[in-house]
């Protein structure tokens with residue numbers, strides 16, 4: 001069981017406050033949508049929650065089995081799919097997955113071949129990522145995030161570049177793989193977070 005506690009979290013860049021005094025408690029099984037207009041701070045909050053940038057004030061703590069997790073170890077417990085994250089373009093899909101799963105374990109029952117099949121990319125397994133379409137790259141990012149055996153998954157704009165079929169695929173995928181995890185989705189599109197049980201609007205923390 002993973003728990004995340006956020007207390008009076010505030011973030012500013014230079015003199016611009018992005019969010020102030022944000023409190024939040026999450027535990028395994030929770031799915032939360034972080035909403036707000038363009039530039040409201042969704043990606044910034046995601047980066048703070050995942051430990052990639054610091055808060056300006058306040059605290060974020062992670063606990064597993066009621067034991068605190070050191071900030072430097074948070075990344076073992078999470079994956080992120082986000083538009084600003086680059087995939088290694090020179091790898092083929094198979095090489096990318098083999099590389100990623102040297103560091104993270106796939107969920108039980110998932111092999112590299114099964115993952116490629118679930119991504120509907122069987123005929124592209126040996127093609128360099130550089131030659132993938134933007135929608136194919138997005139499916140790879142979502143797959144890498146959701147198929148890793150971690151208790152916390154961050155999804156920033158998960159359906160960007162996906163067509164209608166891709167959006168349906170995403171919705172079915174999350175439904176199947178959200179169980180017993182914390183899912184945090186940054187989004188302006190309700191199709192991306194219909195399954196979320198909680199919603200946090202960043203406009204409320206200015």
Ligand SMILES: Nc1ncnc2c1ncn2[C@@H]1O[C@H](COP(=O)(O)OP(=O)(O)OP(=O)(O)O)[C@@H](O)[C@H]1O
Nearest residue numbers: 013014018036037038039040041042043044045188
């Ligand atoms: N490294 C940085 N230095 C200074 N300002 C930054 C930095 N990163 C983000 N910002 C600013 O923080 C604000 C929030 O940006 P952020 O990307 O978090 O918004 P967002 O809600 O994710 O937007 P969008 O919906 O357009 O993706 C913006 O004004 C942005 O310019």
